[in-house]
Amino acid sequence: GAVVSQHPSWVICKSGTSVKIECRSLDFQATTMFWYRQFPKQSLMLMATSNEGSKATYEQGVEKDKFLINHASLTLSTLTVTSAHPEDSSFYICSARLYRVYEQYFGPGTRLTVT
Amino acid sequence: AQSVTQLGSHVSVSEGALVLLRCNYSSSVPPYLFWYVQYPNQGLQLLLKYTSAATLVKGINGFEAEFKKSETSFHLTKPSAHMSDAAEYFCAVSEDNDMRFGAGTRLTVKP
Numbered sequence: 001g002a003v004v005s006q007h008p009s010w011v012i013c014k015s016g017t018s019v020k021i022e023c024r025s026l027d028f029q030a031t032t033m034f035w036y037r038q039f040p041k042q043s044l045m046l047m048a049t050s051n052e053g054s055k056a057t058y059e060q061g062v063e064k065d066k067f068l069i070n071h072a073s074l075t076l077s078t079l080t081v082t083s084a085h086p087e088d089s090s091f092y093i094c095s096a097r098l099y100r101v102y103e104q105y106f107g108p109g110t111r112l113t114v115t
Numbered sequence: 116a117q118s119v120t121q122l123g124s125h126v127s128v129s130e131g132a133l134v135l136l137r138c139n140y141s142s143s144v145p146p147y148l149f150w151y152v153q154y155p156n157q158g159l160q161l162l163l164k165y166t167s168a169a170t171l172v173k174g175i176n177g178f179e180a181e182f183k184k185s186e187t188s189f190h191l192t193k194p195s196a197h198m199s200d201a202a203e204y205f206c207a208v209s210e211d212n213d214m215r216f217g218a219g220t221r222l223t224v225k226p
Contacts, residue, residue, distance in 0.1 A: 006158075032212065043205060043216045044159075093158055095214075102147040102166070102209040108158040 003027055004096050006107035013084055013114055021079045021110045023094030029074035030096030034104060035067075038091040050077055084114040117142040117208045119189075121217035129225045134178075134193040136220045138206030141187065148189045149207040149214070150180055159205065165189060176200070196224045 003026040013019045023033060032051050036044040048064075050056035050071035058064045066088075068080040077096075081088055091111050095104040122137040140146055147166050151159040163174025170182040180191045189206060201224045206217040 034213070041221075043218045046213060046215070049213060091156075095159075102214075103149070103161070103164060104209070104214055106151075106159040109156070111156065 002105040004030075004094065004105045004107040006092075006094055006110050008110060009108060010111045011113070013112070015085055015114055016083055018080055018082045019084060019112060021081075021092055021094075021112070023077045023079070023096070023107055025075045025096040025105070028096075028098060028105075030077075031074065031099040032097050033071055033077040034095045034097075035069060035077075035079050036093045036095070038093060038109075040091075044093060047079075081112065084112070086114045088112065089114045116215075117146060117210050118215055119148075119206045119208045119217040121204075121206050121220050123220055124218060125221045125223065127223040127225060128196045130198055131195050134191070134196045134200065134222065136191040136204050136206075136222065138180075138189045138191065138217060139187050140189060140206075140208045142208055142210055144210055147209040148180075148182065149209065150174065150178070150189075150191045151205045151207060153203045153205065153219075162191070162204075196222075198224050198226065200224055 005024045007022045035047045038044050047062045048056045048058045050069050052074050056069035071077040093109045095106045097104045118141045120139045149164045150162040162178050163172045165182045173179045178193045204220050
């Protein structure tokens with residue numbers, strides 16, 4: 001149980017376009033979902049936390065207008081990278097957790113390459 | 116705020132040797148601690164977790180970790196390394212709503 005999926009697993013887009021990444025909890029209802037960013041050979045950096053039905057809480061330094069997060073249901077959160085630039089190229093990982101459970105369940109990640 | 120420090124960005128061991136990956140934490144409350152493994156271009160896989168029950172935690176693939184409050188440590192060990200253990204390992208701490216990761220330790224296993 002506790003499976004989280006991400007789609008797509010790999011995406012290439014042109015500079016200036018937008019790309020949407022989906023994160024789904026497949027067999028449980030996730031009250032909270034998290035989005036992380038990981039640069040090569042580095043750790044995961046938390047970008048934002050989203051609770052179902054409310055606005056996401058962004059970490060300091062993360063542009064909320066550039067990284068749009070929607071958590072419309074208990075099983076789906078989306079991250080939209082708007083007006084993407086090459087520096088946005090990275091590995092994006094989502095995770096989900098149950099209410100009052102400290103453990104997070106991680107998705108397989110999405111590799112974004114902006115050309 | 117909670118944080119974790121992983122000592123050693125790169126650890127190299129021979130196949131069959133002991134694996135020891137170090138993690139120290141900082142937390143204002145009793146923490147929940149985790150070890151994850153990441154293979155290239157993949158997400159995180161949970162190895163084990165400490166949630167204030169037994170201080171010696173056994174995980175998957177023969178890994179275990181011991182929570183030592185006096186040393187604020189949660190080191191990961193495996194008695195005998197296997198080639199398939201070569202990967203990136205992350206220690207993480209969770210309190211309240213979020214989780215913070217260490218910088219990671221890359222484990223290399225030599226034949």
